[in-house]
Amino acid sequence: MLSRIAESLFWIGRYVERADNTARLLDVHLNVLLEDPWVDEPSANGSLLSVMNCEFEAPVSRRDVLATLAFDAERSSSIAWTLGAARENARRAREVISTEVWESLNTTRNQLPRWTASARPHEYFVWVRERAAVVWGLHSATTSRDDAWHFMELGRSLERADMIARLLMTRHFEGTTGPNWTTLLRSCSAHEAYLRTVRALVTEERAAEFLLVDRLFPRSIAYNLQKAEDTLGLIEGASNSRALSDRARLALGRARTNLEYRDVRDVLDDLPGQMREVQSACGAASDLIRDRYFLPASTVLWSQEAL
Amino acid sequence: MDLEGRVRDPYRRVYHEIDRMSGEDLYSRAEALASTYLAQGVTFDHAGEERPFPLDIVPRVVGSEEWDIISPGVAQRVRTLEAFLADVYGSQHCVNDGIVPRRLIATSQYFYREAAGIDPANGVRVHVSGIDLVRDQHGIWRVLEDNVRVPSGVSYVLSNRRAMSQMFPDMFGAMGVRPVLEYSQRLRAALTRCAPGDIDDPTIVVLTPGVFNSAYYEHSLLARTMGVELVEGRDLETHNGRVYMRTTAGRRRVDVIYRRVDDDYLDPVAFRPDSALGAPGIVHAARLGNVTIANAVGNGVADDKLIYTYMPDLTRYYLGEEPILPNVDTWRLEETEAREEVMDRLAELVVKPVDGAGGKGVLIGPKASREELDKVRKQILEDPRGWIGQPVIQLSTVPTLTDDGLEPRHVDLRPFAINDGDDVWVLPGGLTRVALARGQLIVNSSQGGGSKDTWVLGGERQRGRVTPPPESRVELSGIGAVPQAAHPDDIEHGQQQQQQQQQQGEPKQGEPTC
Numbered sequence: 001m002l003s004r005i006a007e008s009l010f011w012i013g014r015y016v017e018r019a020d021n022t023a024r025l026l027d028v029h030l031n032v033l034l035e036d037p038w039v040d041e042p043s044a045n046g047s048l049l050s051v052m053n054c055e056f057e058a059p060v061s062r063r064d065v066l067a068t069l070a071f072d073a074e075r076s077s078s079i080a081w082t083l084g085a086a087r088e089n090a091r092r093a094r095e096v097i098s099t100e101v102w103e104s105l106n107t108t109r110n111q112l113p114r115w116t117a118s119a120r121p122h123e124y125f126v127w128v129r130e131r132a133a134v135v136w137g138l139h140s141a142t143t144s145r146d147d148a149w150h151f152m153e154l155g156r157s158l159e160r161a162d163m164i165a166r167l168l169m170t171r172h173f174e175g176t177t178g179p180n181w182t183t184l185l186r187s188c189s190a191h192e193a194y195l196r197t198v199r200a201l202v203t204e205e206r207a208a209e210f211l212l213v214d215r216l217f218p219r220s221i222a223y224n225l226q227k228a229e230d231t232l233g234l235i236e237g238a239s240n241s242r243a244l245s246d247r248a249r250l251a252l253g254r255a256r257t258n259l260e261y262r263d264v265r266d267v268l269d270d271l272p273g274q275m276r277e278v279q280s281a282c283g284a285a286s287d288l289i290r291d292r293y294f295l296p297a298s299t300v301l302w303s304q305e306a307l
Numbered sequence: 308m309d310l311e312g313r314v315r316d317p318y319r320r321v322y323h324e325i326d327r328m329s330g331e332d333l334y335s336r337a338e339a340l341a342s343t344y345l346a347q348g349v350t351f352d353h354a355g356e357e358r359p360f361p362l363d364i365v366p367r368v369v370g371s372e373e374w375d376i377i378s379p380g381v382a383q384r385v386r387t388l389e390a391f392l393a394d395v396y397g398s399q400h401c402v403n404d405g406i407v408p409r410r411l412i413a414t415s416q417y418f419y420r421e422a423a424g425i426d427p428a429n430g431v432r433v434h435v436s437g438i439d440l441v442r443d444q445h446g447i448w449r450v451l452e453d454n455v456r457v458p459s460g461v462s463y464v465l466s467n468r469r470a471m472s473q474m475f476p477d478m479f480g481a482m483g484v485r486p487v488l489e490y491s492q493r494l495r496a497a498l499t500r501c502a503p504g505d506i507d508d509p510t511i512v513v514l515t516p517g518v519f520n521s522a523y524y525e526h527s528l529l530a531r532t533m534g535v536e537l538v539e540g541r542d543l544e545t546h547n548g549r550v551y552m553r554t555t556a557g558r559r560r561v562d563v564i565y566r567r568v569d570d571d572y573l574d575p576v577a578f579r580p581d582s583a584l585g586a587p588g589i590v591h592a593a594r595l596g597n598v599t600i601a602n603a604v605g606n607g608v609a610d611d612k613l614i615y616t617y618m619p620d621l622t623r624y625y626l627g628e629e630p631i632l633p634n635v636d637t638w639r640l641e642e643t644e645a646r647e648e649v650m651d652r653l654a655e656l657v658v659k660p661v662d663g664a665g666g667k668g669v670l671i672g673p674k675a676s677r678e679e680l681d682k683v684r685k686q687i688l689e690d691p692r693g694w695i696g697q698p699v700i701q702l703s704t705v706p707t708l709t710d711d712g713l714e715p716r717h718v719d720l721r722p723f724a725i726n727d728g729d730d731v732w733v734l735p736g737g738l739t740r741v742a743l744a745r746g747q748l749i750v751n752s753s754q755g756g757g758s759k760d761t762w763v764l765g766g767e768r769q770r771g772r773v774t775p776p777p778e779s780r781v782e783l784s785g786i787g788a789v790p791q792a793a794h795p796d797d798i799e800h801g802q803q804q805q806q807q808q809q810q811q812g813e814p815k816q817g818e819p820t821c
Binding site for chain 1: 345346347348518523527528530531536537538539541542552553554555556
């Protein structure tokens with residue numbers, strides 16, 4: 001697989017997953033604003049933007065949040081931009097991805113202008129999640145499990161771990177009590193799975209444990225970190241130069257075990273800090289993967305002979 | 308249509324079919340075509356905006372007796388070009404024998420000394436060519452232009468056909484349209500055969516300038532349908548005269564580069580040093596015989612519009628054959644007499660810059676204003692080598708769906724030919740370009756032209772007559788069909804339960820219920 005193509009695939013995975021999770025996160029946020037009678041909306045909005053690493057000027061209105069994170073295709077934080085970028089990467093990797101995946105990404109991008117801030121945001125979020133599901137479904141049904149698959153899955157699992165960590169940070173927003181754990185579970189499509197697994201009412205520790213370290217549920221942080229680690233081991237030639245890919249696995253493994261082997265109460269007491277750790281581990285792994293697979297081993301420089 | 312305005316024979320059936328459709332039906336089908344193209348990403352960049360590639364809903368039909376002239380004619384043309392290029396970059400017999408003036412070759416801006424001494428592995432320089440043809444008012448097919456550098460447009464032939472066959476499935480079967488889809492396999496086979504040395508399974512790549520190139524769709528389609536990698540210049544590295552591509556598993560040797568980058572940008576070491584599109588050192592690697600570049604470097608000298616005027620002579624010289632497809636009459640404006648005549652009749656002729664492409668700089672005398680004429684007159688006098696003159700050709704017209712219904716529009720045809728070293732294969736079909744404005748004679752898509760699917764008839768020979776070999780026949784008698792399984796609960800058990808529920812009033816223990 002060409003390095004340039006691999007990089008595009010990795011980012012398609014990240015972008016589609018990011019669009020999906022941003023939609024979930026915004027949905028939760030708007031829900032909280034509606035349900036919490038004592039909410040201090042501008043500071044809650046501000047916290048959300050800072051969790052998503054966006055610059056903002058206080059006070060932040062709901063409109064600003066929606067523009068920044070959902071509709072404004074000019075801003076790289078928005079769902080609209082992300083889906084557009086996924087499509088551009090797919091165009092670059094057009095001959096490697098299947099026609100079905102390409103057309104689903106292309107149609108998604110073409111339909112984007114229909115959704116403006118005047119639409120009901122919830123419907124937009126449902127649409128985004130549906131489109132992401134279509135892409136993943138077609139991807140899974142039409143892609144050989146070779147490096148093309150691995151790189152996309154790698155991007156996807158890294159991004160998912162990172163986004164769930166961001167979602168959990170919303171528990172500690174200023175100006176609001178934050179979403180309750182049932183809402184968080186629902187937004188991760190985890191509520192039913194939780195009830196079946198834990199067979200108990202939603203308590204803070206149990207719910208947090210489920211979203212942090214459940215080994216079987218595909219939207220827990222540890223599951224996705226583990227999956228990224230495993231995928232790194234499957235990529236062709238991973239065993240050749242061990243150092244860099246192993247350092248990526250190291251970063252991911254450390255973040256995962258840190259959650260797994262720590263008392264859940266400890267994690268909850270320092271939730272923002274712990275979640276920040278997860279995010280920076282994902283970021284570090286992403287950089288290491290780039291250095292290992294996407295950049296040339298040695299840059300060939302040539303210069304014109306000076307006369 | 309012919310001169311008297313009658314519909315020509317091959318078209319009759321198509322029009323019969325189209326006549327049956329109401330106007331609205333036509334427009335809605337045309338819209339459906341455009342929207343499938345948008346979804347598939349069959350687009351081209353127009354002023355920074357992506358538009359669906361314009362495909363007209365009425366096909367261009369070429370009868371099989373016409374194709375029997377075009378196909379050998381194009382093949383002959385390609386063989387001539389091939390011989391000419393081998394000669395020009397070799398011993399230049401054609402110059403020594405006085406067929407082509409030396410000055411003409413030496414002054415061609417596409418004659419690259421760098422290309423001399425690169426011997427193509429199987430003697431092929433023109434792996435892919437597009438020969439532009441027009442049908443004049445007398446029904447004679449003439450060559451308008453040769454394209455042997457990086458001819459583009461074949462992807463539209465392939466995707467137009469796919470879109471049209473989905474739109475008019477019934478017409479295809481009935482008319483016996485010859486298929487075009489084997490193009491990619493043919494190209495791959497030709498590229499495999501031109502690999503250097505005795506490599507059995509060479510690594511082939513398609514080299515594209517990148518996603519921002521207007522023909523990117525074509526590059527990715529060819530790479531995809533041939534099953535090879537699509538690379539950009541930055542994916543390639545040259546080490547010790549060998550070309551490699553950078554992959555996630557390290558470097559991988561490349562044997563054949565089907566390049567879609569112009570000569571000038573191909574290799575910053577050999578050509579433009581500021582090119583970021585090419586790969587440094589690949590021309591050197593080709594000279595060492597470690598990689599084949601297709602089409603070969605320096606082919607531009609053969610499709611120069613002035614060399615074009617010598618093509619009929621060259622066909623006789625190299626092949627000893629009479630040209631099957633004539634040229635359009637052309638005046639070389641360097642020659643004093645010709646120049647004087649053209650200057651006198653500028654207002655009724657077409658003049659073209661010899662190195663122009665895409666219809667740029669073409670002046671059509673009868674439509675030009677006085678200022679335009681004067682400006683071009685001055686340009687010609689300054690640089691007579693740079694221009695040719697031709698009579699205005701009434702290109703044939705084909706009905707085309709416009710805002711005012713079906714109207715005649717001018718068309719040309721670009722058949723594509725693949726040379727694998729033994730044989731020149733001409734794709735039955737080709738890109739029909741259509742000028743979308745009324746009376747407009749320039750058909751290039753960069754000038755607002757559209758396209759049509761081109762149907763070459765005479766494909767029915769293969770239909771019906773071919774009996775499949777016995778082993779491929781589906782035998783239903785004798786071998787029992789294997790049942791399709793289903794969840795047992797859904798079939799038998801479900802019935803049982805239903806019955807049990809119905810019979811609950813009168814339970815019969817120990818007895819099977821069905």
